[in-house]
Amino acid sequence: xSKVKSLKCRECPEEYEISPKxxxxxxxxxxxxxxxxxxxxxxVNKNSITNGPKSIWRxxxxxxxxxxxxxxxxxxxxxxxxxxxxxxxxxxKKIWIKNDSVNPTYSFKDRVVSVASTKAKExxxxxxxxxxxxxxxxxxxxxGAKAGFRTLVFIPSxxxxxxxxxxxxxxxxxxxxxxxxxDVNRLCTELAETKPWAFVxxxxxxxxxxxxxxxxxxxxxxxxxxxxxxxxxxxASGSLFIKVWKGFNEFFEIGLIEKPKNTRMHxxxxxxxxxxxxxxxxxxxHPLPVIPKTIAKSLAIGNPADGYYAIKLAKETRxxxxxxxxxxxxxxxxxxxxxxxxxxxxxxxxxxATLVKMVKQELISxxxxxxxxxxxxxxxxxxxxxxxxxxxxxxxxxxxxEDSFPNY
Numbered sequence: 104x105s106k107v108k109s110l111k112c113r114e115c116p117e118e119y120e121i122s123p124k125x126x127x128x129x130x131x132x133x134x135x136x137x138x139x140x141x142x143x144x145x146x147v148n149k150n151s152i153t154n155g156p157k158s159i160w161r162x163x164x165x166x167x168x169x170x171x172x173x174x175x176x177x178x179x180x181x182x183x184x185x186x187x188x189x190x191x192x193x194x195x196k197k198i199w200i201k202n203d204s205v206n207p208t209y210s211f212k213d214r215v216v217s218v219a220s221t222k223a224k225e226x227x228x229x230x231x232x233x234x235x236x237x238x239x240x241x242x243x244x245x246x247g248a249k250a251g252f253r254t255l256v257f258i259p260s261x262x263x264x265x266x267x268x269x270x271x272x273x274x275x276x277x278x279x280x281x282x283x284x285x286d287v288n289r290l291c292t293e294l295a296e297t298k299p300w301a302f303v304x305x306x307x308x309x310x311x312x313x314x315x316x317x318x319x320x321x322x323x324x325x326x327x328x329x330x331x332x333x334x335x336x337x338x339a340s341g342s343l344f345i346k347v348w349k350g351f352n353e354f355f356e357i358g359l360i361e362k363p364k365n366t367r368m369h370x371x372x373x374x375x376x377x378x379x380x381x382x383x384x385x386x387x388x389h390p391l392p393v394i395p396k397t398i399a400k401s402l403a404i405g406n407p408a409d410g411y412y413a414i415k416l417a418k419e420t421r422x423x424x425x426x427x428x429x430x431x432x433x434x435x436x437x438x439x440x441x442x443x444x445x446x447x448x449x450x451x452x453x454x455x456a457t458l459v460k461m462v463k464q465e466l467i468s469x470x471x472x473x474x475x476x477x478x479x480x481x482x483x484x485x486x487x488x489x490x491x492x493x494x495x496x497x498x499x500x501x502x503x504x505e506d507s508f509p510n511y
Contacts, residue, residue: 107167110309111137113412121167123226123306133408134309136167144357149328152359159214159317165353166218166317167310174220174250178206178213179317183325183474188442193462199331199474200439201322204447208245208269209480210238210401211343215314216303220246222310223301229253230300234291236284236339236401237266238479243303244273255300257287263400265483283395285406315343319350322474323360330363332471335458337450337478338370338379339404341413347476348416369466370417370424371457373397373449377426379410383417384424390414398429398487399449401479423466427456429487435459436481436488446481454478 109118114132125134147164155161159179182205186198203211216239223231231252233243240256247254254275258267259282271277280287288304295305303311323330330351336344351363372380375397378390390410395403407413417424427435435455440446447455454475461467481488497503505511 105169106139106143106164107169108137108139110134123228123301125306125308136309136313138165138167138353140356147357147359149359152324159217159314162317162320165320165357167313168218168221169225172221172224174217174224174246176207176213176217176245176249178217180321181205183322184443184445186443186475189439192438192442193459194469195462195467195473196470197472198458199322199326199472200443200445201318201474201476202445203318203476203478204445204451204480208238208241209483210242210448211315211318211476211478212238212242213246214317215239215311216242216246218314219301219303219307219311220250220252222307223252223303224250226301228299228301230255230298231303232291232294232300233257233303234284234288234305235270236403237262237483238401239304240270240275240277241266241273244270244275247275248273252301257291259283259287259400259403261400263484263486265485269483284404285392288404312342312346315346316350316353318343318476319347320354322347323351323354326472326474328354328360330360330366331474332365333367333369333467333473334476335369335371335454335461335473336476337402337454338372338407338410338413339402339450340407341370341379341409343476343478344368344370344413345409345416348420366420368417368420368422369457369461370413370422371454372424372426373399373402373432373453374426374428375399376403376405378405379407379413380424380426382410383414388414397449398484399432399453400484401448401450402453423461425457425460427453427460431456431460433488433491437491439477440481445477447477448479448481448484449487450479451477451481452487 112127157180184200206213231247260279376395382390392406432452435452
């Protein structure tokens with residue numbers, strides 16, 4: 104019996120055979136994977152996981168993959184770092200950094216794309232594509248190269264140059280759209296209806312999004328088979344946020360951890376693109392679309408596909424939602440670098456700034472454990488902190504050094 108039963112609509116009882124399909128024909132709700140947990144429980148336990156590879160593929164039995172030929176460039180099982188300096192600075196007992204900036208293309212997107220590219224092979228696609236705010240483009244290009252696909256990445260034309268370079272090096276067609284991410288996504292959705300291509304975050308979205316739950320799997324395993332008191336996650340579409348929680352609940356479903364009933368989920372967004380956080384704090388159930396204007400371009404999705412589900416989850420877990428300014432984002436990047444030696448991109452700055460705000464608002468007790476998700480590497484967004492990196496120029500003499508640095 105297969106471990107995967109069907110594609111199931113989140114909003115109505117309709118189910119569909121496994122195929123590159125993402126929307127319900129009856130109610131237009133999003134589709135997701137339905138698993139045969141009774142069958143999975145027979146072969147998955149703590150030993151089977153810990154004896155697996157140190158990558159996302161240690162959880163292969165919990166992912167919607169049928170064969171053994173996976174597209175693997177070494178993604179996952181990233182460090183969960185005890186952030187002692189940051190904890191002391193903020194007066195908390197324990198902060199953990201889940202550092203996904205060390206994945207092969209330096210972002211958590213490698214998780215979702217590794218799963219999506221493997222599924223694209225199983226479906227016999229030969230063309231691999233995506234709509235991206237930046238990090239996804241690099242990951243799709245890398246996995247497309249590894250898998251031997253013809254690859255196209257569609258991006259907003261104002262994307263950071265570092266992210267364009269990071270995608271282009273793998274040899275895809277890079278298509279820059281005059282508009283924001285929502286314009287890019289709209290075009291790609293139209294292309295997905297007319298072209299026989301594997302669009303990772305459109306027609307492969309039910310499979311693609313499952314890769315994010317491996318963040319939840321890893322956190323629970325690395326904490327000693329338990330979940331923390333708080334998770335702070337950046338939100339663009341909202342998919343990562345809800346899938347981390349899905350990972351916790353699937354571990355509970357097969358008996359690996361206790362029910363994560365005391366874990367509170369918190370949303371972090373930039374003020375210049377905070378449709379989920381704003382709607383949560385206004386008591387709305389659905390985010391109202393916005394036009395993004397923020398330095399955190401990897402979070403600049405004005406019409407988030409999973410926004411409704413992110414708001415619902417934050418409420419159900421007694422969590423919260425926050426929006427931080429561009430200035431706070433830069434300070435967050437700097438604080439993490441100066442305390443823990445981790446250089447994060449703007450999305451990570453959003454998370455750290457949110458953590459600081461939550462501590463000031465006393466939303467985290469001093470004796471609680473917090474895990475913050477760092478999803479991308481700061482080398483991709485260097486221009487936002489360029490003002491912090493001007494060197495002090497001196498003459499090649501001891502006197503010049505001592506005059507310029509009298510405290511050394």
